[in-house]
Amino acid sequence: MKIICAETVLLGDRAFSHAGETVVIPDREICRNDLLDADALIIRSKTKATEELLRETPVKFVGTATAGTDHLDSDWLQRNGIYWCASPGCNANSVSEYLVAGLLTLGHRHGFSLENKTIGVIGCGNVGSRVVKKCHALGMNVLRNDPPLAAVSADPDFQPLENLLAESDIVTLHVPLVKHKPWPTERMADWLFFEQMKPGAVFINAARGSVCDYDALLDAKSSGAVAQTIIDVWSPEPAFRTDVLKLADLASPHIAGHSYEGKLNGTVACYNELCNFFELRKTWDISASLPTPEVPEIEIDCAGRNDEEILLDIIRRVYNIEEDDRLIREAAVHCEIDRARRFDQLRKNYRIRREFHNTELRLHNASSDLTRKCKALGFKTT
Numbered sequence: 133m134k135i136i137c138a139e140t141v142l143l144g145d146r147a148f149s150h151a152g153e154t155v156v157i158p159d160r161e162i163c164r165n166d167l168l169d170a171d172a173l174i175i176r177s178k179t180k181a182t183e184e185l186l187r188e189t190p191v192k193f194v195g196t197a198t199a200g201t202d203h204l205d206s207d208w209l210q211r212n213g214i215y216w217c218a219s220p221g222c223n224a225n226s227v228s229e230y231l232v233a234g235l236l237t238l239g240h241r242h243g244f245s246l247e248n249k250t251i252g253v254i255g256c257g258n259v260g261s262r263v264v265k266k267c268h269a270l271g272m273n274v275l276r277n278d279p280p281l282a283a284v285s286a287d288p289d290f291q292p293l294e295n296l297l298a299e300s301d302i303v304t305l306h307v308p309l310v311k312h313k314p315w316p317t318e319r320m321a322d323w324l325f326f327e328q329m330k331p332g333a334v335f336i337n338a339a340r341g342s343v344c345d346y347d348a349l350l351d352a353k354s355s356g357a358v359a360q361t362i363i364d365v366w367s368p369e370p371a372f373r374t375d376v377l378k379l380a381d382l383a384s385p386h387i388a389g390h391s392y393e394g395k396l397n398g399t400v401a402c403y404n405e406l407c408n409f410f411e412l413r414k415t416w417d418i419s420a421s422l423p424t425p426e427v428p429e430i431e432i433d434c435a436g437r438n439d440e441e442i443l444l445d446i447i448r449r450v451y452n453i454e455e456d457d458r459l460i461r462e463a464a465v466h467c468e469i470d471r472a473r474r475f476d477q478l479r480k481n482y483r484i485r486r487e488f489h490n491t492e493l494r495l496h497n498a499s500s501d502l503t504r505k506c507k508a509l510g511f512k513t514t
């Protein structure tokens with residue numbers, strides 16, 4: 133069996149070599165010719181699995197090691213008998229940790245506490261539901277909006293979008309990119325959306341660039357309707373807009389979901405699915421692939437400091453979101469072609485970022501409430 137694997141699939145070569153001959157190709161360079169004798173294609177979001185790429189090839193299986201599927205023409209794949217799978221939830225914990233790091237950093241910079249602030253979470257699937265839990269743990273009031281989920285759930289607490297926007301101090305998007313009715317999300321954050329937000333609120337987009345109309349956000353920011361923003365996803369990518377970057381308090385090159393675990397979960401999901409599909413024995417030992425965490429332990433004296441200061445101090449040592457902000461701003465000074473190239477490079481060469489559960493905290497003089505918060509955010513505590 134021959135497998136074509138995109139270069140940014142974490143440990144793709146190591147994993148899929150257990151299933152067949154694996155050829156690794158840079159994501160944007162995979163072309164139809166490469167697939168003329170291939171059985172399977174494993175990608176991330178930069179490779180578009182469309183008719184143009186796959187027509188009249190022997191490929192029977194397409195796996196994407198990402199949660200999002202908007203780079204797949206799933207209708208065409210289905211109509212043409214090509215099995216496809218994605219990796220829902222693979223990066224959910226990573227994105228929720230990015231959110232917590234971003235919120236604490238913003239609070240610290242602008243002198244506000246998250247406790248008792250109201251956050252509106254739009255999209256409550258794998259990512260949004262984790263964001264909800266972590267925000268509750270931080271003592272925030274959480275409003276949730278998810279029309280497709282509300283339609284099938286008995287939960288009466290989902291809010292209409294207008295209510296959520298009017299009442300939230302912080303609004304964060306975690307919807308997939310959907311272009312069709314009944315619940316399209318493309319450009320859902322438009323002029324009306326920002327007009328309906330509580331004046332001076334915070335806006336966060338770590339979902340998909342095209343879910344936001346960035347011209348509308350620019351207007352909302354300059355009029356003061358939106359006070360601060362955290363932007364991880366761009367429209368377009370990789371040639372991100374520098375005017376949008378300038379308005380962002382915290383920016384990053386679409387890496388919210390790029391923790392080591394977030395990427396590896398995607399590879400594992402595709403590997404398992406490929407083995408099931410081709411009825412192969414699973415011989416790849418994933419545990420042998422995990423590097424030793426860089427920050428296995430943090431010892432910290434909590435006396436005389438407030439919880440959010442301590443949490444930010446801890447999180448910065450494990451994941452410093454400001455480093456991502458610095459790197460994308462460095463890339464922004466270049467011309468459009470170079471900017472796009474650097475955006476891709478930042479993502480491809482992203483540092484190893486381990487999730488919070490790899491770090492054990494030794495807290496001295498901590499209240500039981502702080503210990504509870506640390507645990508709820510995912511840290512191990514002793």
Ligand SMILES: O=C(O)[C@H](O)[C@H](O)COP(=O)(O)O
Pocket residue numbers: 140176177178197198199200201223386387388389390479
């Ligand atoms: O859909 C996803 O899983 C995320 O957006 C992920 O961050 C995409 O990463 P990429 O495939 O672009 O490396």
